[in-house]
Amino acid sequence: MMKIVIDAFGGDNAPLEIIKGAVKAQEHFKIEICLTGNENIIKKVAKENNIDISNIEINHTEDVIPVDETPNAIMKEYNNSSMALGLKMVANNEADGFVSAGNSGALCVGGTLIVKRLKGVKRPGFAPILPTFNGSSFLLIDGGANLDARPEILRQFGILGSVYMEKVMHRESPRVALANVGTESHKGGDLQKETYALLQDSPVNFVGNVESREISNGACDVYVCDGFTGNILLKNYEGVAKSLSHAVTDIFKKSVKNKIGALFVYGDLMKFKETMNTDVYGGAPILGIKKPVFKAHGSSNATTIFNAVRLTIDYINANVPQVIEDSFNKLKGIK
Amino acid sequence: MMKIVIDAFGGDNAPLEIIKGAVKAQEHFKIEICLTGNENIIKKVAKENNIDISNIEINHTEDVIPVDETPNAIMKEYNNSSMALGLKMVANNEADGFVSAGNSGALCVGGTLIVKRLKGVKRPGFAPILPTFNGSSFLLIDGGANLDARPEILRQFGILGSVYMEKVMHRESPRVALANVGTESHKGGDLQKETYALLQDSPVNFVGNVESREISNGACDVYVCDGFTGNILLKNYEGVAKSLSHAVTDIFKKSVKNKIGALFVYGDLMKFKETMNTDVYGGAPILGIKKPVFKAHGSSNATTIFNAVRLTIDYINANVPQVIEDSFNKLKGIK
Numbered sequence: 277m278m279k280i281v282i283d284a285f286g287g288d289n290a291p292l293e294i295i296k297g298a299v300k301a302q303e304h305f306k307i308e309i310c311l312t313g314n315e316n317i318i319k320k321v322a323k324e325n326n327i328d329i330s331n332i333e334i335n336h337t338e339d340v341i342p343v344d345e346t347p348n349a350i351m352k353e354y355n356n357s358s359m360a361l362g363l364k365m366v367a368n369n370e371a372d373g374f375v376s377a378g379n380s381g382a383l384c385v386g387g388t389l390i391v392k393r394l395k396g397v398k399r400p401g402f403a404p405i406l407p408t409f410n411g412s413s414f415l416l417i418d419g420g421a422n423l424d425a426r427p428e429i430l431r432q433f434g435i436l437g438s439v440y441m442e443k444v445m446h447r448e449s450p451r452v453a454l455a456n457v458g459t460e461s462h463k464g465g466d467l468q469k470e471t472y473a474l475l476q477d478s479p480v481n482f483v484g485n486v487e488s489r490e491i492s493n494g495a496c497d498v499y500v501c502d503g504f505t506g507n508i509l510l511k512n513y514e515g516v517a518k519s520l521s522h523a524v525t526d527i528f529k530k531s532v533k534n535k536i537g538a539l540f541v542y543g544d545l546m547k548f549k550e551t552m553n554t555d556v557y558g559g560a561p562i563l564g565i566k567k568p569v570f571k572a573h574g575s576s577n578a579t580t581i582f583n584a585v586r587l588t589i590d591y592i593n594a595n596v597p598q599v600i601e602d603s604f605n606k607l608k609g610i611k
Numbered sequence: 612m613m614k615i616v617i618d619a620f621g622g623d624n625a626p627l628e629i630i631k632g633a634v635k636a637q638e639h640f641k642i643e644i645c646l647t648g649n650e651n652i653i654k655k656v657a658k659e660n661n662i663d664i665s666n667i668e669i670n671h672t673e674d675v676i677p678v679d680e681t682p683n684a685i686m687k688e689y690n691n692s693s694m695a696l697g698l699k700m701v702a703n704n705e706a707d708g709f710v711s712a713g714n715s716g717a718l719c720v721g722g723t724l725i726v727k728r729l730k731g732v733k734r735p736g737f738a739p740i741l742p743t744f745n746g747s748s749f750l751l752i753d754g755g756a757n758l759d760a761r762p763e764i765l766r767q768f769g770i771l772g773s774v775y776m777e778k779v780m781h782r783e784s785p786r787v788a789l790a791n792v793g794t795e796s797h798k799g800g801d802l803q804k805e806t807y808a809l810l811q812d813s814p815v816n817f818v819g820n821v822e823s824r825e826i827s828n829g830a831c832d833v834y835v836c837d838g839f840t841g842n843i844l845l846k847n848y849e850g851v852a853k854s855l856s857h858a859v860t861d862i863f864k865k866s867v868k869n870k871i872g873a874l875f876v877y878g879d880l881m882k883f884k885e886t887m888n889t890d891v892y893g894g895a896p897i898l899g900i901k902k903p904v905f906k907a908h909g910s911s912n913a914t915t916i917f918n919a920v921r922l923t924i925d926y927i928n929a930n931v932p933q934v935i936e937d938s939f940n941k942l943k944g945i946k
Contacts, residue, residue: 409854409855409858420792423792423800424800455843457755457758457839464758465759465839487846488842488843488844489847489850490850492847492850493850493854501843503792504792504799504800505840505843508790508823508844509823509844509847511824512823512824512827512844512847512848513847513851515824515827515828516827516851516852516855517851519744519827520855522744523883527879528876530879531879533876534875534879536875537872537874537875537876537877538875538876539872540868540869540872540873540875541862541863541868541869541872541873541876544862544865544869545862548858548859548862
């Protein structure tokens, strides 16, 4: 039976919401679920909240890597943390996939060094899925796993993202775009020009350069950029979406008149807010490593964790790591 | 008397809206205004729209640099365009400042090569002013004038931005922040680490690294980053703000029920939309060159042009280029 391990102590709402999400996923998908983390606390929280965890396995550890700890700490003083334990379980084939809402940087480092890269992959990419205003979504790669950027690495990101969007998000012939300051092929610096040429020669549906003003309208399925730019873009996207959501809510609470207006339009505005909710897709896979590892959003609640498990199941069923290796082998033929 | 020259053929709404804005500014500020561009067309459009341009000077040329032309073309086949003519007028002291809503890249190149850099300035920066959700704004530098990024250039951007925000936007002790993937001083690549150290040693109020999720909430007055990242950030910010504005409008048109709701809440929602209107500050100065050159937004209407002239007047009155040179001289003492 498929087994997914979940970090019970990752994210702002751990462990309660993680436990809830884990139980919900276990019941719904009929799979094995293992939680990593302090067994006493997990049992205590479950009992206090009347959650039946008799079908959930627990892999005990008392350590938790703090969200603001440096990424490399997972290989040192936190190599026995709930996150490290989960990564080791998938690395040792004791589980098929891992979900954590904890420290993103640590998960990328641990994913790379504990689960290890697929053959041929130079750098794994952190690949958040972001919503668009037309109710769709796109994958941004790299959202900040690597700060070194070379054309060959960016080309690989395009392939990694394309496979994921096709196999897990069921997007047909995903449109892969390069983040650039203009649409023409000569735009950008050397990094962009060389990446452009490489992506043209890759087994993906490369649609060329796309400016960042177009991505919120659904101009592409995979948006490729270096990790520094990607991280700045990701956090700005999330920040603006969140500020907007608060601002709209504030307006509707501002006066009696506005509260009355809210009664009429509330449903559609909430639907719109939900469209742009960056939590809705559950998070981001770390692509290019040997096993499915999924970063759930730091603010994950039970539903987010449930969604993350669902995506991880799709990820496992589609055998994404194998498809990636096959694509990279094809690439060797091209070069 | 102060004289400002305006490119009558820059932007989506040229020349009509530019002419209107120019006349409005001339009447309001009692300054001399010169329009560059095709005299016959300007006179014809003014006549057709009953606009009295008898107090406006015209510097005739038939050439216009297209908005999608490569930036360097302003030095070659378009060196007699309405934009090039305006730049030459300020370079030759025939005018005190220049406003154009045309090709941003060409304006940066022309500003650098025709108006020329201030002594000590390595790279001029394109510095758009962006709105925040709390009704304030911040300056982003560099929004894409340069793709090469070195710590010393980024440090200079911090100083350029700080002077502008203090002298023209009347922000006291502007908070200068470095765009980075985390707040700690060791975050980012070599570029960020070295720039961090330099900015600590600069005559600005350096508040350290700021993540991009914080900028829409007003976390800083000047946001420093390399031109590639800045351009991606700028266009994403504008794109999301614009999509949001359309989405909210669409919701209120969607059904009779929603239209009724709109009657109650319309005023506050429109106020909010206006808060996040990226056109409202008129555009972006090009900082680090010898004379005030101001890029008005491509979608500028008469009001945007009027606002851009107002900012250019403040720019001239505050003698920003001189203040920048003084700051750079101080810097020499520090190094």
